[in-house]
Amino acid sequence: MAFIWATLVVIFVVYTLLNNIHNRKRYPPGPKGLPIIGHLHLLGKNPHRDLQKLAKTHGPFMYVRLGLVPTIVVSSAGAAEKVLKTYDHIFASRPHMEASYYLAYEQKNLISARHGPYWRNMRKLCTQHLLSNQKINSFQSMRREQVELMIKSLKNDDRAVFDVSAKISSLSADLTCLMVFGKKYMDEDLDKRGFKAVVKEVEHLSATPNLGDFFPFLGVIDLQGLTRRLKDLAKVFDEFLEKMIDEHVQSRDQKQSKDFVDTMLDIMQSRETEFQFDRNHIKAILFDMLIAAMGTSATAVEWTLTELLRHPHVMKKLQKELEEVVGLERMVKESDLEKLNYLNMVVKEGMRLHSVAPLIPHESIKDCVVDNFHIKKGSRIMLNYYAIQRDPNIWPEPENFFPERFVGSSIDMRGRDFQLLPFGSGRRSCPAMPLGIIIVHLVVAQLVHCFDWELPNGMQPCELDVEEHFGLATSRANPLMAIPTYRLN
Numbered sequence: 001m002a003f004i005w006a007t008l009v010v011i012f013v014v015y016t017l018l019n020n021i022h023n024r025k026r027y028p029p030g031p032k033g034l035p036i037i038g039h040l041h042l043l044g045k046n047p048h049r050d051l052q053k054l055a056k057t058h059g060p061f062m063y064v065r066l067g068l069v070p071t072i073v074v075s076s077a078g079a080a081e082k083v084l085k086t087y088d089h090i091f092a093s094r095p096h097m098e099a100s101y102y103l104a105y106e107q108k109n110l111i112s113a114r115h116g117p118y119w120r121n122m123r124k125l126c127t128q129h130l131l132s133n134q135k136i137n138s139f140q141s142m143r144r145e146q147v148e149l150m151i152k153s154l155k156n157d158d159r160a161v162f163d164v165s166a167k168i169s170s171l172s173a174d175l176t177c178l179m180v181f182g183k184k185y186m187d188e189d190l191d192k193r194g195f196k197a198v199v200k201e202v203e204h205l206s207a208t209p210n211l212g213d214f215f216p217f218l219g220v221i222d223l224q225g226l227t228r229r230l231k232d233l234a235k236v237f238d239e240f241l242e243k244m245i246d247e248h249v250q251s252r253d254q255k256q257s258k259d260f261v262d263t264m265l266d267i268m269q270s271r272e273t274e275f276q277f278d279r280n281h282i283k284a285i286l287f288d289m290l291i292a293a294m295g296t297s298a299t300a301v302e303w304t305l306t307e308l309l310r311h312p313h314v315m316k317k318l319q320k321e322l323e324e325v326v327g328l329e330r331m332v333k334e335s336d337l338e339k340l341n342y343l344n345m346v347v348k349e350g351m352r353l354h355s356v357a358p359l360i361p362h363e364s365i366k367d368c369v370v371d372n373f374h375i376k377k378g379s380r381i382m383l384n385y386y387a388i389q390r391d392p393n394i395w396p397e398p399e400n401f402f403p404e405r406f407v408g409s410s411i412d413m414r415g416r417d418f419q420l421l422p423f424g425s426g427r428r429s430c431p432a433m434p435l436g437i438i439i440v441h442l443v444v445a446q447l448v449h450c451f452d453w454e455l456p457n458g459m460q461p462c463e464l465d466v467e468e469h470f471g472l473a474t475s476r477a478n479p480l481m482a483i484p485t486y487r488l489n
Helices: 003-020 047-057 077-086 098-103 117-130 133-138 142-153 163-181 195-207 228-252 260-270 279-310 312-325 332-340 340-354 434-451
Strands: 059-068 069-074 359-363 369-370 374-376 380-384 451-454 482-486
Touching: 003 142, 047 059, 047 069, 047 359, 047 380, 069 077, 077 369, 077 380, 098 195, 098 228, 117 260, 117 279, 133 142, 133 434, 142 163, 142 332, 142 434, 142 482, 163 195, 163 260, 163 279, 163 434, 195 228, 195 279, 228 260, 228 279, 260 279, 260 434, 279 312, 279 451, 312 340, 312 434, 332 434, 340 434, 434 451, 434 482
Parallel strands: 069 380
Antiparallel strands: 059 069, 359 380, 369 374, 451 482
């Protein structure tokens, strides 16, 4: 242990000397840090909130040092526009992350791949073949069927207290597996711990501060034991994904419709890609689809329903719109969604107030100057979407859930308006955004249209907690429990 600390001190001294040379240049303002660890001690279990508080003192373009990693924290719409639009070509890369390195085949996945020809080709491949409008529409009947099954399960046990979070999570898992693999999977199909439990562990470990990310030489030593756990999880996923690919290879000639695995096998066999596309690339993309899709949509629905339960007058207003547009004789169809203006406001406000992915890292691929501030090559650029979407300079009463703030507003959430960025913006925006928007709107509309909701045990709306659990998808810390009463004729 003494050797480790001595090594840390030597590295810090060298780092400080080199940094002093650069300090002649003007860096963004920031809080005072400590030797070696920098500002890591200022971050708690909800780092997005901690960084928001610091930005209130030091500004929306703030410098912090996370271990040996220089980091710029972006906390306003104006600063976000500079990073994601004006200088997007410089900040479109991703930093090295231990979790992505081990779980996503050395960052061969789309989400965390470094910027360059490989990433550009992978994104083009995914958007053209896996996430095109044609592909998304081909799954419409499947989405309808699975949502109807969830509604039926809630209806069959009317007036019971349900773990709504679990119901939404289960629906999201089924939708994801059917799109990606062509069938649902039981808990035991992935690992003895259970399918959802393993995915939750991935989300937890990926969000756990890893010393190897902030002190690269410590990744090999694995002081926290995280590398061992990441390698164990990677082995579990690799065996599962290999099994899925083998099953698809054996049954390809007998299938009429193609899921994501079939589509990628076609691409691999065509040899038309501009890079060597093999099984590891397929598995990296499947891992992306599985982890990203399962958590994000479910979390967005969960938070929106939470706010509707906390604000019954908004729930009633949304139900009234649904009655007028859809009627009480049937469930909501996807074709109804574009006519539901108030639903769109409710979803936008839910995703503004509760950032599903509040902190997204980028990396500078070269030295540059932004607003007269010098940013070194290799700096981490941290977009704090939580702070941006609760900025009182843009959003009046930002802590309040108020869908009517969007009346007459042209602000949307597709990345063009930098004050509302639930799917990011620029080159690294979420490629599955169109699919995510459909799923969130459809599930929220169906749950509100089909049921009246009340809280259990006489709980008042104002008593419903909104405590967060920080992770890849920042969900509720506690399950959402509620009582549905079926309301359709």
